[in-house]
Amino acid sequence: MSDQHDHLHGLPDEAALRALASRLDASGRAFAAERSGLADRVLAASAPVVSASAVTASSLPFPSFRRWGLAAAAAVALVGSVAVYLVGQGSTVDRTAAGVLAVRAPELAPIGGSEALLVALIDEDTALHAADGSGLDAGAVVLMSGRSVDDVTVELEELLSAGGRR
């Protein structure tokens, strides 16, 4: 083939490229045929796996269902982890905000309303031992409860006079 036919506007002749592509296809087929019995050996190695996988999968027959199941489990685990983390962080924040008040989850007798909130925020021992209320930081409780200073002060006093529980 002459150069004139070989190159048109600087591009190689398409027929020559097609012929080259055919040679490459043949090269691919030669690679694929290089190992006789390859498919049989691959089949022997993988068939038990596909059977076992199908049996396992049949317990939850639909891929999307399984995926949702796994996603739901992951979400529950994530929410649990976040909740544990936040509770931990919340305690730290509470402690920081409440200054000297050591906050923990007290074992409370069933009480309701704002008292429950206050008792939960204040260390029970501190409340019991600071009979005059001087050991308590009402301002910190205000910040955490969103209530007015007066309301909190009154409720703290009532709560302390009642011995921390009602």
Next chain:
Amino acid sequence: MSAETLALAARGDAAAWKSIVGEYSGRVYGLLRSQGANPELAEEVTQSVFCTVAAKLADYEDAGRFESWLFRIAMNRLRDDARRKRRHAKPVGEGEVLEGLAAAAPAGPARGAGDEELTALRSAVARLSETDREVIDLRHIAGMSFKQMSEHLGEPLGTLLARHHRALAKLRALLEGSAADSRAEEARKA
């Protein structure tokens, strides 16, 4: 590969799985060989790839990308193997790898005059840049369609067609250069 066949295989249908292995095992093996794996390693990795696909097929949702998924697993597995070997062997340059690949004679049962041509062709492919070789190998060794290649590589179809055309042109130039060198060498000897 039809979605029906894949679904059947995922449910453990032996005939469907056999047809998948028959259709793709040689192509996966060929792609691995074209990337420089020796015959033993290429077969070992091919078996491993199909075991992986078999294990994950039940979770595979067909979106017409099975080939892309399969060949990606194969290439990743080969890279993992190369990485593992690099930890235990002396460093080998890319040039040495390409030379080794180019020197690999066809190991098929039929050996003859065509072998020399095949070796010259593979040697020229090995001298292409990595990006040019990628499109050549995916198209002609893995047997992917341009559409599949487009999905596999995340490139527009037109870009891939152009890349393929350019790679073929470069390959042809390399082959012509090699042929001219051979003729000059023979003339010198004469």
